[in-house]
Amino acid sequence: NIDQPASTLWYHSHVHRLTGPQVYAGLAGLMIIEDPDAAISGLPNSYGVDDIPLIVQDRAFDDDAQLVYVSRGPTLMHGLRGGQILVNGVIRPKAGVPQGVVRFRILNASNARIYTFAFEDGRSFHQIGTDGGLLARPATMNSLVLAPAERAEVLVDFSDGKSARLLSGQDFNDPMASGNMMGGMMSRMMGADFGGPTTIDEDGRFEIMSFEVNQAKAAKVQAIPVNIASAPSEPDWGEPVRERSFSMEMSMGGMMGSQNSMSINGKPMDMSRIDSQIKLNETELWKVSSNNMAHPFHIHGTSFQIVSQNRQKVAFDQTGLKDVFLVQGEAEFLVRFRKKADSTTPFMYHCHILEHEDAGMMGQFTVS
Template identity: 45%
Template sequence: GRRGDTILVNGAVNPLAAVPNRLVRLRLVNASNARIYELSFSDRRSFHWIATEGGLLERAVALEAITLAPGQRAEVLVDFTDGRPASLVTAADSNSSMMGGMGLMGGGAGRTDAAAPATVLRFEPRPSGQARASAAVPSLLASRTRPDASKAVRRRRLILNMGMGGMMGSGSGGGGLTINGKPFDMNRIDEAVKLGSTEIWEVSGEMMRHPIHIHGVHFDVLTRGGGQPDILDQGPRDTVLVKEPVELLIRFDQPAKSAPFMYHCHILEHEDNGMMGQFSVE
């Protein structure tokens, strides 16, 4: 997908955020077409990751960097009690196919070099006008009951395909941007799921990392590449990066009969050109 030549934060170019000199909660969403942000602070300060797009984690996770793919959300706690300015920066985005110079992956003149780091947002701590609040992060954030993997009634496999047709943006059959070899057809139901059931979906992507997004559910990552999930896979999710096979444990509690749910790559040009499917829940 295309990367623009300017990063915007809430519609602003090169923004400066004045924040109180205490613990600050940031809600982050990657609304870019295709760019994957590898976010950290310019002074290498750590922060605590506390929530995903599906809600709070059970416990806060101390990090120095976090990855946000298109469609992913995260909430973090950042300690600004030292009063020092800092910038949220992103590392290079190296996610591209082997044929990244062609078609949809082409840049065009004047495009930001996605291989270069960039400043996303500058922070300027200011006195809050009151005594500083404690910078302590709660040890327990939330408790949740995960689906039982032993009760999964079915396994499904989704492969996000990229062929020459897809690289040129055709979106048609015969090797374009598809899932399981089929481009999106709004008149076709690709998967039929029983309401209240638990399933395991194995999702993988060809040629590059793809953010798979599934409507109407939150899921847990069971395995990645046959091993343990990554640290950033935890929590209730609806979007996750895949290339190697990733197993997702999903409970389907929301009905979708007359209007099906969708699953798709969250790179805009990929989904718009066919990398999408539909499923019913009844």
């Protein structure tokens, strides 16, 4: 029985210490939840025509076009990044779209890379959904940042009939992004493309994919809606009854290949330990902090509301329900659980840079 709003979700392998290599090798997929009882949205909804999933990943290949995965030294400390960008399993594809409004469901399924998506011609687009479902109204923007595991639904207007190329800026969370000296050295040592993607301008942007208008495809929607009728009501969880703090921490042991070089609140992941015990249907305020670099924090078993980032309110497009959020400094979430989890099958919270998760930046909790 699926009990949640319409949303764009995903699933992947979660074997402790093997999540990174298994997801990298392909054990992941997209899942779309639809709500037959929701009001008619007026949004594009013809799958593969004007409602298109975009699963974005970066990968490294050797000279024989085989995937190469390495988790040690810099790739363990900062997460693995590859030099080739794939969308739906294809390197820099080209898609035909109708001459009208098209809905893209974008998933960052990369192990570590953060993307800043934008169109080469500078056209604006409109975010209509976050991890946990639709927003009450579209949010107009020219760029979109997605950390690993984050999803966003956006509307793009192709009514002008022009082709477009989707780009990304450099990963601001990658200390090797500018110049890629270390990536180039790793590529030479491993015989694979661990350097950054090929850039197309002086700003270091690189291609994700391109789009061409196909007149044979019917465009059912010709205008961006003002409001989204099928969006769920904003939850009113009341005042939090308690606060919890979580600090995502790194040590230099990762450079030496230590399996427990990452931690939360000073404790590396231990499958025999329950880190928190949470009460069912009680609202809590979680204060989550990161050190050394930004970390995407993911909570299993619920969606949450972002209260603030570094004591500042977040933009409207971040006010929808989330299950992953890129913490840069300190963030505050309102969290409430409606599903139980016992000590034999606990929920988890963790950094969604998969190499960090595998190295111990994860904890377990029960809900009762």
